[in-house]
Amino acid sequence: MDDVAEAAPLLKIAVEKLRVGMFVDSMDGSNKQISIANAGQIHDRAAILKLRRSGISHVWVDVERSSNDSGLKMPVSNPTLAVKKLAKDRVTNIKHAKALMAEAKGLLQKVMSETFEGKMVEVEPFEDLADSMIVAVLRDPDALKCVSALRTKNAYLLEHSVNVAFLLVTFGGYLGLEREVLRKLAIGGFLHDVGKIRVDCNILNKPDKLSDEEFEQVKLHQNYAIEIMDKAQGVSQISKDICLMHHEKLDGTGYPRGLSGDDIPLYGRMSCIVDIFDALTAARCYKEAMSPARAFKMLLSLTPFHLDEALVYDFIRCVGVYPVGSLVELSDGRVGIVWESTPNNVLHPKVKCFYSNFQKRYTEVVIVDLQQSDFYIEKGISPSSLPVDPAPFY
Incomplete structure (x- = not known):
């Protein structure tokens, strides 16, 4: 050769x-x-x-x-230009990802309102949306990761549903599942919390710890979901599994049906992991966002009795120790967004730095390639720990 x-x-x-x-x-x-x-x-x-x-x-x-x-x-x-084009496309792909996320939240808002009024869920609009998400994931999954990292406390239900759909597609792609299955995973993710539309919003958004009675009210969203899914036309079994099993546990202590072991199929097990991870890493009116690293530890603590241990490790490998879009602090005190990462070198991603925790001020915005640098990641941090808003730097 x-x-x-x-x-x-x-x-x-x-x-x-x-x-x-x-x-x-x-x-x-x-x-x-x-x-x-x-x-x-x-x-x-x-x-x-x-x-x-x-x-x-x-x-x-x-x-x-x-x-x-x-x-x-x-x-x-001129292959160098080709490589530069891949980097330049990130900006365009992030714009497309933002538009997709906005479209998804708009559709979910519409469907939630219609469901509250007693209308039947129509799956066709979600199929089109799922196809768009799959294309976006195949084109540039890191762009969607960056956009999904931008969370707001007052839009949790919508953003959580969109992020669960995205994470399921990404996870399914990592596991090598077929495209048609990815579509069904996405639809299940979009609809997985549809039953919450019938739960008292004062309970859902309560800033304090729920009482036992209030928690039982929240758990009823799964019973409402069963009714909604039974009436829905054209929803696949895979999508239903995600919607109706994301609170089941391997030891049978979950809800709504108390399924255990092999009674929970692969897609149901995947949804349990993804739902918990996204909930942990989101800021709510009653809690701050947890860093992905801490969330991974929490997931592992729930194995093997509640969650599938092998699948949890697969999910961690899929998302990465420092997921693209997450915030980290470097050894010199600079704070940045994980901008690019590779499975073969998860501890040394490229980080877009914009702030110094040591100097308590903004710094020059630069991309630091930790594989080519003496700096290293000191720790993952949550957006709430910063005195500044990181959103503009995404």
């Missing part, structure tokens, strides 16, 4: 940066290009996951033979 330096028509890309539509020509190993028998376009996230699980860190991509929407279409004689 020719040396890497002579492979000008091809672009070397880390496996975690692969996108659907890119044409994988060969693998990279020991400074040599290694031919592969199944060269071709990436058609789904499962193919990328298979490469990653095989221990392959980089591949060589044929830009010319990649699809037009792969993000690589430009002269192959």
Whole structure:
């Protein structure tokens, strides 16, 4: 084979940066290009996951033979521009992600209001929304992670439902599930808390600890969800499993049906993990947001009796120790947003720094690549711990 330096028509890309539509020509190993028998376009996230699980860190991509929407279409004689384009696309993708999140919250608000009035849930609008979310995840999951990190206390129910849908799609993609299954996961995520529309909002938004009686009222949202889902037309069993099982526990102490063990299918188990994680990392009127690292510890503390231990570890690997969009403090006191991360090096992501906790002031906005720096992450932090608003820096 020719040396890497002579492979000008091809672009070397880390496996975690692969996108659907890119044409994988060969693998990279020991400074040599290694031919592969199944060269071709990436058609789904499962193919990328298979490469990653095989221990392959980089591949060589044929830009010319990649699809037009792969993000690589430009002269192959200048691969540096292609890499810069991937970075520039992040800004565009974040704008698209914000628009998608706004659309999702608008649809959920409409459906919740109609459900409160006794109207039947129609699944078709959610199918279109799910397809848009899947495309966005395949295009740039990190853009959606950044947008989902922007939370407001007064829109929890809507944002939580959208984030659960996004996390389920991301988790399902990591597990190599088929696209049609991802669509059903998203719909289940959007609708998983639909029963709460019938719970007294004063109880849902109570700033103090709930009484036993009030907690029983909140738990009734699952009984309401059963009624709503029974009337809904065209909702798949997978979507129903997510909606009706995200409070079940493996030891049978959950609700509404007290299912246990194998009676809780994969998608129900996934929804339990995702629902808890997003709830823990969200700020509410009665609590501050928990850092992802602390939330992971909480999830692990609930295994194996409440949550599926193997799935929890898969979820942690999927999201990452320091998820894109989360806030961290570096060893020099600077605070920043995890901007880019790779599964092969989760402890050394790229961080967009904008504030100093030591100096208590804004700093120059820079992207710090911890893989190329002497600095390191001191700890993950929650937005509420900052005296400034990090939202503008997303």
